[in-house]
Amino acid sequence: MQPIIEIRGLEKTYASGFQALKGVDLDIRRGEILALLGPNGAGKTTLISIVCGIVRPTSGSVTVDGHDILRDWRAARSLIGLVPQELTTEAFESVWATVSFSRGLFGKPPDPAVIERILKDLSLWDKKDTKVMALSGGMKRRVLIAKALSHEPRILFLDEPTAGVDVELRRGMWEMIGRLRDSGVTIILTTHYIEEAEEMADSIGVISGGRIILVEEKAALMEKLGKRLLTLQLQNPLDAIPAELAGYPLTLSEGGRELVYQFDTQQERTGIAGLLRKLGDHGITYTNLRTNESSLEEIFVSLVRERA
Amino acid sequence: MNLHAIKAIYKFELARTWRTLFQSIAGPVISTSLYFIVFGAAIGSRFAAVEGVSYGAFLVPGLVMMSVLTESVSNASFGIYMPRYSGTIYELLSAPVSAFETVIGYVGAAATKSVILGTLILLTARLFVDFSIAHPVWMVAFLMLTSVTFSLLGFILGIWADGWEKLQIVPMLIVTPLAFLGGSFYSISMLSPFWQKVTLFNPVVYLVSGFRWSFYGAADVPVALSLGMVALMMAVCLAVVWWIFRTGYKLKN
Structure with missing residues (x-):
């Protein structure tokens, strides 16, 4: 039509x-x-x-x-x-x-x-x-x-x-x-x-x-817009993501000093609690954590960059 | 032709007149009546008759014309400036309405109001002074032509003005002086030859002269010239309005 x-x-x-x-x-x-x-x-x-x-x-x-x-x-x-x-x-x-x-x-x-x-x-x-x-x-x-x-x-x-x-x-x-x-x-x-x-x-x-x-x-x-990031600042830098955490969508940044977890706010369970427990179990300590509550405008900006 | 739009604009604008009845009709009628009382009845009786007409009666056409001129300009300019100022002009610009239809609606309403006002002033004047109308058809024609022409001028002013001050400046500094010096209160034959010549550059002279002729059969300038001047002024205003809508001047980006 x-x-x-x-x-x-x-x-x-x-x-x-x-x-x-x-x-x-x-x-x-x-x-x-x-x-x-x-x-x-x-x-x-x-x-x-x-x-x-x-x-x-x-x-x-x-x-x-x-x-x-x-x-x-x-x-x-x-x-x-x-x-x-x-x-x-x-x-x-x-x-x-x-x-x-x-x-x-x-x-x-x-x-x-x-x-x-x-x-x-x-x-x-x-x-x-x-x-x-x-x-x-x-x-x-x-x-x-x-x-x-x-x-x-x-x-x-x-x-x-x-x-x-x-x-x-x-x-x-x-x-x-x-x-x-x-x-x-x-x-x-x-x-x-x-x-x-x-x-x-x-x-x-x-x-x-x-x-x-x-x-x-x-x-x-x-x-695409529903994704959010959780960033953990690690006390001790990591070279690679431990095998025990392979099930999580994790990436390392800032030369291993930051661990970034991507989660979906659309889901009922974000998996954050489970992740933090596991980190504790494996002795990975962090000094700070922040979630990236990016505004819609920031998402637009990233979309613009992505397409440019 | 979007007749419903013309009707809607016309009705809407006239409704504003009824809503502000005191300011838009009663005000001018009362202030013009004061002129009749002071110059016509009180002082006028001591003045000599002008061209065989008592001074009070001589004043009537000029004062009606003066009110019609100034009210046409101010009413039409306000009518189109207000939506520009408040932003409601977006609706007019997005509507399936042509420039021609817009002008008929706004100018038609402003001119209608002026004709009503002029008629009311004439009726009120009859209470104070005695006068007759020699050519009633021409009287109505002059009244209507002047109302339409100066409403067009007001429409242009309302689109040109960027603020309330500008909206007041033209009526205050141009229209009112021209109206006062346009022979409303005197016959230009009373002036010295030099000032008679200067006065002929004032377009209002032709309007007042023609209008007064329709009352008493005597005029400062030939009637045909008066009619020609009104037609010329109207043509100039129409051309400017046409240009405004063609270029979108101050209306569209």
């Missing part, structure tokens, strides 16, 4: 000379949830902004359901809903007015029943006559989602939808995104949170330095 979004050789250089995108190729499959992960400044928002028509591409092409975003912009944009990263809302309008406005802007005739359903789905119905400025941050975020959904788009872009949203609300948002996906909407979200991608995405794309580093099915990538 033809991808719903096809991006080819997309480049963007801003007037300041900053090159935000350096030739992005990306296919997004119909009906999937794609999580776009990447450090700050990687080009996530620029990529989304180009597809949605807010930023002009320097070169390359984007088609949305077969419609070129520049030549056939009206058809392309009609299919897309965008939830921006910043909480940019009108202040003085009511929730109802601002969501109805969005529907009209995207060329749909007024339909109070649709707006009512969207507001109820997002638990905003009892706030429909409240001015947007009087709402909490989490509610404003939901107003932005309601605005993006008001014209019943086939594709939804969520730029860091759960930034600054409390845990409970984040759960609710994930559920809502799941329901949207079940109704056939293709969803592209950017995030910093690995658990968010883990919870929802079908595919994960990693973007860094203006390039797509990889796009993979979630299961394959999680295995």
Whole structure:
């Protein structure tokens, strides 16, 4: 089946000379949830902004359901809903007015029943006559989602939808995104949170330095990202890993002064306790130990290096 | 043509007017009424009639024009500057809405408000001074053309401005002085020949003159010239708006 979004050789250089995108190729499959992960400044928002028509591409092409975003912009944009990263809302309008406005802007005739359903789905119905400025941050975020959904788009872009949203609300948002996906909407979200991608995405794309580093099915990538390291500083350097410890995925570094154990946080048992017991049994003493809780951004950096 | 979008923008902008009824309508009506009381009823009775019209009545078209000019600029500039300032412009830029439709929505709403305001000021003026309208159709035409032209100017200003200060500077330093010196309070025939020539560089003169002609049949400059100047100003504004959307000036990176 033809991808719903096809991006080819997309480049963007801003007037300041900053090159935000350096030739992005990306296919997004119909009906999937794609999580776009990447450090700050990687080009996530620029990529989304180009597809949605807010930023002009320097070169390359984007088609949305077969419609070129520049030549056939009206058809392309009609299919897309965008939830921006910043909480940019009108202040003085009511929730109802601002969501109805969005529907009209995207060329749909007024339909109070649709707006009512969207507001109820997002638990905003009892706030429909409240001015947007009087709402909490989490509610404003939901107003932005309601605005993006008001014209019943086939594709939804969520730029860091759960930034600054409390845990409970984040759960609710994930559920809502799941329901949207079940109704056939293709969803592209950017995030910093690995658990968010883990919870929802079908595919994960990693973007860094203006390039797509990889796009993979979630299961394959999680295995890669799920690895953690335990580093033990040894009192006495070792020449080789003792035969008794051969069953563990161990490596020596720093000239034998450090013993590195790779484990999988996805597993229920990490094996750390067993390893430390065995070390004690064999008289291998250590002065310090640390686990490498590398942040997602560090993992990105290592991925970038790996591919470079 | 995305008619639903035009309607949505237009309704949304007019809703802002109703929400801020006091500031946007009642305010200008009251302040213009004060001019009528002071210059028309109180002092005006001591002034000689201008071109056969009592000074109070002579003031009416000029004062209406002055309010319409300044309110068109400030309302239209605020209408488009506000979403730029708050960031909600992202929605307009990502919507299937053309530049033309955007302008019709925003400028149409601002001009509508100005026409309503002008009409209310005329009705209020009738309470203080006696006046007649010789060419009502032309009066309405001048009112509407001026409202649209200066709303376009306001729209451009709202896109050009980078801050609240810039947004105030043009109305304060350019539009208001031009409106005051544009013959709202006097006939330019009262000026010395030198200043008469200088005044002709002020585009507001042509608007006020044409508008006053539609009331009393007397004008400082030929009516055709007045109409021509309004058309020219509108054409210039439209060209600038077209250029803004073509280049994405201050709207798109």
